[in-house]
Amino acid sequence: MKALLEFENITFTYERNGKAVLQNFSMKIPVGKKCAILGRNGSGKSTILSMANGLLRPNEGKLFWKGEELSFKKKRLIEFRQKTGLVFQNAEEMLLSPTVYEDIAYGLLNAGYKGDLLEKRLMETIKRYALNDLQDRPIHHLSLGEKRRVALAGVMALEPELLLLDEPTSFLDPVQTENLLNELNKIHEQGTTVVMATHDLNLAYEWADLFYVIDYGQLVFEGEPDQFFSNESFVLEKGLIVPILFQVRQLLKDVLELQAVSKEEAVAKIKEMLGQRRITIGG
Numbered sequence: 001m002k003a004l005l006e007f008e009n010i011t012f013t014y015e016r017n018g019k020a021v022l023q024n025f026s027m028k029i030p031v032g033k034k035c036a037i038l039g040r041n042g043s044g045k046s047t048i049l050s051m052a053n054g055l056l057r058p059n060e061g062k063l064f065w066k067g068e069e070l071s072f073k074k075k076r077l078i079e080f081r082q083k084t085g086l087v088f089q090n091a092e093e094m095l096l097s098p099t100v101y102e103d104i105a106y107g108l109l110n111a112g113y114k115g116d117l118l119e120k121r122l123m124e125t126i127k128r129y130a131l132n133d134l135q136d137r138p139i140h141h142l143s144l145g146e147k148r149r150v151a152l153a154g155v156m157a158l159e160p161e162l163l164l165l166d167e168p169t170s171f172l173d174p175v176q177t178e179n180l181l182n183e184l185n186k187i188h189e190q191g192t193t194v195v196m197a198t199h200d201l202n203l204a205y206e207w208a209d210l211f212y213v214i215d216y217g218q219l220v221f222e223g224e225p226d227q228f229f230s231n232e233s234f235v236l237e238k239g240l241i242v243p244i245l246f247q248v249r250q251l252l253k254d255v256l257e258l259q260a261v262s263k264e265e266a267v268a269k270i271k272e273m274l275g276q277r278r279i280t281i282g283g
């Protein structure tokens with residue numbers, strides 16, 4: 001499995017002589033997958049995402065991008081940071097420009113785009129993320145879902161190969177969450193590797209190909225969602241729970257002959273059934 005980004009034996013502390021937030025941490029993100037990073041609060045998920053975007057430098061250990069050791073020299077780091085777009089938790093709070101148009105232009109400008117190229121990329125982004133109706137609106141008039149869409153578009157305007165999202169669905173309603181997932185699926189289908197830290201285990205089960213479970217700054221599980229949730233005592237030990245979507249699938253396996261179908265097909269079928277009864281599975 002070819003790794004896009006690899007963490008190798010990384011130790012990291014925020015403060016000098018402070019407690020290590022990551023301890024001998026190793027993890028490989030393969031090309032082209034939808035990955036979910038799970039773990040209790042404070043386990044180190046946001047720290048990992050910031051490091052994956054070149055914002056934090058390990059105290060010990062190495063990062064590799066496509067097999068090449070990451071250099072922390074300024075120019076190389078700027079290049080690397082463009083290849084790995086990070087949408088922060090509460091990204092909407094970071095939209096500082098007066099309008100959507102200006103916000104996305106500002107990001108492009110910062111990344112060195114100028115003139116026609118900037119204009120072209122800006123227009124493509126506005127079209128691609130269906131922001132036409134929003135582009136001249138003041139950002140503070142947008143809904144949370146719209147603000148998140150703008151933040152995502154701003155990051156995607158730079159065409160990263162790896163998209164990192166920190167708790168992107170927190171405080172979104174079910175429709176906004178569904179819209180975001182559709183958007184992320186489109187981004188993934190167009191060839192971007194996507195990594196999301198989330199507390200929403202139903203969503204993680206539905207969406208992800210691969211789980212990375214973090215506990216106390218260590219990777220304690222890496223593998224398929226079904227494999228992780230099948231071991232309930234391990235899940236509970238790591239401060240998580242088995243989500244209702246996985247439980248329903250297990251319960252209905254025999255009844256609905258879901259035994260043989262893939263996770264995606266089973267989830268689609270369960271959602272369809274619940275949808276007919278207007279039941280949504282919240283996070």
Ligand SMILES: Nc1ncnc2c1ncn2[C@@H]1O[C@H](COP(=O)(O)OP(=O)(O)O)[C@@H](O)[C@H]1O
Binds near residue numbers: 015021040042046
């Ligand atoms: N800027 C910071 N300065 C000092 N400690 C921090 C900082 N950010 C996070 N931490 C600490 O690092 C640990 C991991 O935090 P974080 O990566 O935010 O975890 P998660 O995203 O899984 O909740 C926690 O103990 C947290 O208190």
Ligand SMILES: [Mg+2]
Binds near residue numbers: 045046047089
């Ligand atoms: Mg966090």
